[in-house]
Amino acid sequence: MHDFTRYVALGDSFTEGVGDPDPRHPNGLRGWADRVAEQLAARSAHFGYANLAIRGRLLGPIVDEQVDAAVALEPDLVTVYAGGNDLMRPKLDIDAMVAQYDTGIAKLAATGARVLMFTAYDAGWSPVFGKLRGRLAIYNELVREVADRHGAALVDFWRFDEYDDARMWDWDRLHMSVAGHENMALRVLEVLGTPHDIAPPDLGPAPALAKSEQRRADLLWTKDFLVPWIGRRVRGTSSGDGIAAKRPTLEPLR
Template identity: 70%
Template sequence: MTESGFHRYVALGDSFTEGVGDPDPARPNGLRGWADRTAEQLATKTPDLGYANLAVRGRLLRPILAEQLEPAVALEPDLVTINAGANDILRPKVDIDGLMAKYDVAIGKLVATGARVLVWTGFDLGWAPVFGKLRGRVAIYNEHVREIADRHDATIVDFWRLSEYRDPRLWDIDRMHMSPAGHQRMAIEVLDTLGIEHDLVPVDLGERPLLSKKEQRDADLEWAKAYAMPWVQRRLKGTSSGDGIAAKRPTLEPISPQG
């Protein structure tokens, strides 16, 4: 066993990092997710690994920074992952330049701890029937991420270029969060980006089924009724899926290789 070099891993963000879409009733908040999967692999290399996950679903970029940044710094991490801004991009109006100026300052503070800091580009939504209209916003966001990473010597996990996520089976039924297979694939990408040896492999999903136009239309209508409309209603009411939800791992704690 070769140590990973990391002993204090802190994850920040929203539902992407909390693990929504990868249910596990035995875990805090009932979720596993790519960050847990990553930490489990790191623990096989460094048994004394401490892992904290401060992410909360539904959080916008500013609340993520306001609620999670200082607690993360206080934990004196040597590895930090942060992904923020996707929920802002989905809003009817967003000042991406203004948001990313704040993100720039935050990444600088995290890098100043001496930790290795990983940030994400947004996924290329060009293929998505509904969310594809937001592709330009994501591209602008990504350019900011690349500039910020260059400025602070942070490491990028380049979600934009992971074309295999065009397979809907890597996404949850709500089409907004990754499925267990998607979370597994993201953990692999994170570990590969870090240069950490691991034993994770992509989930074998078999051949992708082809839907007829009617089947696809029916599926789209069902999705709109079951998931899109409730999301819109929360926006109109000013509520969030994260209301009343706390970080699932607020302090550094061991995690076993099996979770």
């Protein structure tokens, strides 16, 4: 077990904390990475935390913009999730994408920091995102190879079946809910082998929706999320346009 003192989190909305709103935190988001940092800070009198993740970022910009910035901060722990936004694009060269990811992970591992990577979630049950299941599985196998090559630890999201519960997801069905972020913090701390006081979310039995209620929910989701999301793809814009990293430098938690 190791007490970390310089933690840097990289990635997109998953790591920025979208789905876990909290006005007390930068960008109005808490998220699993902030929760992990809180637990690590409780174990060290000299703890610093930076979160460079920005929603909507593709893997290329994450590697190009965040990796060197992270290396400059001299971390002893780095978490990085990248590629989720790429995997939802119509056309994708997965091999080229993961080759670029490999280059970034090599830089991070060369610092001597503990590096944690993530597999993508198995959304096979989802009527929409389930269509990407084969692509996600290929990505995950390549990510496992990158992790093995560079001695990175792996948070195996693909195998976390507790996320089959819709309540672990926010209203947009794409980002984790508060409960989802709490649970992910617990999962990351388990991989690190760090003692913590986070309990698994106790959601109780899932409510059964009548078919009419489900249809109404699906129509609302299509109108409020899917159509605007497709519109951004067509216009070439991103939900992260104009958004800055929530914690660009290593600072103590306040």
